[in-house]
Amino acid sequence: MAATAPDRDARTLRELAADDRLSSSARRLLLAAADLGEDDAALADLADVLDGLRALDPDAMAALLEPPATRVDVAPGLPDAERAVLARIGLEDPNGTDAPVVAGRVVRGRFELSCLDAVAAATRLGVDPSRIRQLLGERRLLGFHATSGRRRWLLPEFQFQLGLVGLDAWTVLLRALPEPDTTSPTALVSWLTRSRDHLGDRSRVQALLDGYPVDHLVAEAGAFGVAA
Amino acid sequence: MTSRLLPPPEQLPDVLPHEVVEIPAVHPLVRVHDTTGTHARGPDEPRWFGPLPDRGRFDHHPAGPPRDHRPDHGVLYAACRDPSTGTGRPLDTVLAEWVQEEHELMLRPGLRLVVLRSERPLRLLDLRTWAQRLRAGTHLSTAAHQAVQQWAHAIRRAYRALDGVLYVPSTGGESVAIALHEQGCDALAATPLLARDLRDPAMLPHVQDAALRLRLQIVLPGR
Numbered sequence: 540m541a542a543t544a545p546d547r548d549a550r551t552l553r554e555l556a557a558d559d560r561l562s563s564s565a566r567r568l569l570l571a572a573a574d575l576g577e578d579d580a581a582l583a584d585l586a587d588v589l590d591g592l593r594a595l596d597p598d599a600m601a602a603l604l605e606p607p608a609t610r611v612d613v614a615p616g617l618p619d620a621e622r623a624v625l626a627r628i629g630l631e632d633p634n635g636t637d638a639p640v641v642a643g644r645v646v647r648g649r650f651e652l653s654c655l656d657a658v659a660a661a662t663r664l665g666v667d668p669s670r671i672r673q674l675l676g677e678r679r680l681l682g683f684h685a686t687s688g689r690r691r692w693l694l695p696e697f698q699f700q701l702g703l704v705g706l707d708a709w710t711v712l713l714r715a716l717p718e719p720d721t722t723s724p725t726a727l728v729s730w731l732t733r734s735r736d737h738l739g740d741r742s743r744v745q746a747l748l749d750g751y752p753v754d755h756l757v758a759e760a761g762a763f764g765v766a767a
Numbered sequence: 768m769t770s771r772l773l774p775p776p777e778q779l780p781d782v783l784p785h786e787v788v789e790i791p792a793v794h795p796l797v798r799v800h801d802t803t804g805t806h807a808r809g810p811d812e813p814r815w816f817g818p819l820p821d822r823g824r825f826d827h828h829p830a831g832p833p834r835d836h837r838p839d840h841g842v843l844y845a846a847c848r849d850p851s852t853g854t855g856r857p858l859d860t861v862l863a864e865w866v867q868e869e870h871e872l873m874l875r876p877g878l879r880l881v882v883l884r885s886e887r888p889l890r891l892l893d894l895r896t897w898a899q900r901l902r903a904g905t906h907l908s909t910a911a912h913q914a915v916q917q918w919a920h921a922i923r924r925a926y927r928a929l930d931g932v933l934y935v936p937s938t939g940g941e942s943v944a945i946a947l948h949e950q951g952c953d954a955l956a957a958t959p960l961l962a963r964d965l966r967d968p969a970m971l972p973h974v975q976d977a978a979l980r981l982r983l984q985i986v987l988p989g990r
Contacts, residue, residue, distance in 0.1 A: 616969075617969050621961050621963070621969075624795065624882050624960045624961040625961070625973070627795050627848075627882075628795050628797055628847075628848065628856075628857050628858065628882060629848060629854075629855065629856045629857070629858070630856075630858060630973050633972035633973045633975070633976045634972065634975075634976050635971070635972025635973075635975055635976065636975055636976060636979050637975060638975075638979055639872070639975055639978035639979055639983055639984055639985040640975065640984075640985045640987065642984040642985070643871065643872075643984035643985045643986045643987070645984075646869075646871075646984050647986070720988075721875075721988060722873065722875070722988055723868075723871055723873045723986045723988060725868070725869060725871060725986075726868040726869065726871050726873060726986070729868035729869045730821075730868055733868065733869075735820070735821070736911040736912070736913065736914075737820060737911070737912075737913045754832075755832050758832035758833055758834065759820045759832065759833065761805065761806075761816075761833060762816070762817075762819045762820060762821075762822075762833045764804065764873070764875075765801070765804065765805075765806050765814070765816065765819060765822075766799050766800070766801040766814075766844075766864075766865060766878075767814075767819065767822045767823040767826075767844045767864050767865070
């Protein structure tokens, strides 16, 4: 399990999966990732993810490797009329591979490993962990609950690195966005930190720090998760 | 990937006959319908809220921060098999449009796959031919959203008799994508041919297969 990320391709993932020291869950995860192909950068770091997962307690690791969401339900029979409609749009006899769901869990696990927990965030700010939980409750900090153990808070580190914590504009923007637990925290962080054409290739948090009107960002926050 | 697109000319030329494509009334139109959230709407209702900053290239709402432009500017995105060939996977096209960030297909409860039909033929500006004449080419499918939205606004203003635009989706494939204007939505039958939650056990396998083809990860909030 010591291969480096850049040269990890589908074949490598399959070789890793052949390691008989792996649990059946981990083997299944690697094979599912290999099915997704060679050029997905996030999945190329899969072995690192698994290494990181080993640092978690066994229950937390098991929850990430074998989440309920990876189980594919057996599709009940559709009425003939609906089956005919699906056929008209080119949908017949699906395979129903769960690899994309597994991949989503892997990326989420990797993201969780990059976040601070409440204790680490408290240390960073020089406050008590209870104060961190209070700020999260007031939505003055960006945080979400870990997949394993719904009571464990995780906080993306960029807000501390960039000095956003404590800014009124940051609080205003956070409160305009959906609760992270009701959406995808990784999508939310990307929405905040990825550069945007219309902001002169700045991210939204960078624009915020540069004095871009928070009202405009709040209006854009209203569009988060809106279907085109 | 985005490409460079010049602003639209002050006045757009008249449309030539071969630049209008007609979608027959029986042709199934596919869309992702969000039944939840602040901007929930009916399955055949346009989105009045816009222009969206990171999506919705053919949002023709006036430029500026997104807001409700009812009843003057509404848009409904859909996809269908190419009417001239009958091929393509419109599910792939609409799921790719739904992708939020970072190759994530977020399947919230309340997101439905809806298959609609219109009650009359839809007359659409065919960007595959029209954009070539205007030298905008494929840029209208790939350029930055705000730049394309300027064109969408100009098209809406210049060609009010048309129901919307038909274009090649940025994800490619054989299906075609459609952005219907308000009057085009008026032609849609209120009752869909099919409406199923994307997480419905009967639909999820199709969605998973599409995600694999598109190299997307699926996220299931709340599970």
